[in-house]
Amino acid sequence: MEINDWSLGYTSAYFDLSSPGILFQWQKLYAHGGITRLKPQKKGRPCVTNHSSTPKPSADMSEKELREELDYLRAENAVLKKLEALAQARKKKAKTKR
Numbered sequence: 001m002e003i004n005d006w007s008l009g010y011t012s013a014y015f016d017l018s019s020p021g022i023l024f025q026w027q028k029l030y031a032h033g034g035i036t037r038l039k040p041q042k043k044g045r046p047c048v049t050n051h052s053s054t055p056k057p058s059a060d061m062s063e064k065e066l067r068e069e070l071d072y073l074r075a076e077n078a079v080l081k082k083l084e085a086l087a088q089a090r091k092k093k094a095k096t097k098r
Contacts, residue, residue: 001027 001011001023008020008027017023029037058066 001008006014008023012018012020012023015023026038055069056065061069
């Protein structure tokens with residue numbers, strides 16, 4: 001494009017690109033980072049890998065980690081109890097409507 005002094009529209013038509021905007025984006029990426037910026041990059045959120053599937057034994061945990069786990073388990077237990085109470089309330093409400 002630069003050697004032949006072609007416009008964005010002519011170059012995109014010559015190479016059968018869907019729009020000149022694609023070529024403009026490529027040109028901007030190349031100007032900011034060189035050829036390495038034109039390589040495809042992964043999209044989306046990165047995978048979370050720091051959570052292990054097996055918990056650490058409690059003997060290997062510090063007191064702070066044990067307290068954090070205890071707080072988490074208490075909160076999880078409270079949520080499950082509320083969910084069970086809601087399910088029972090819905091059942092009771094359905095029975096009274098009949």
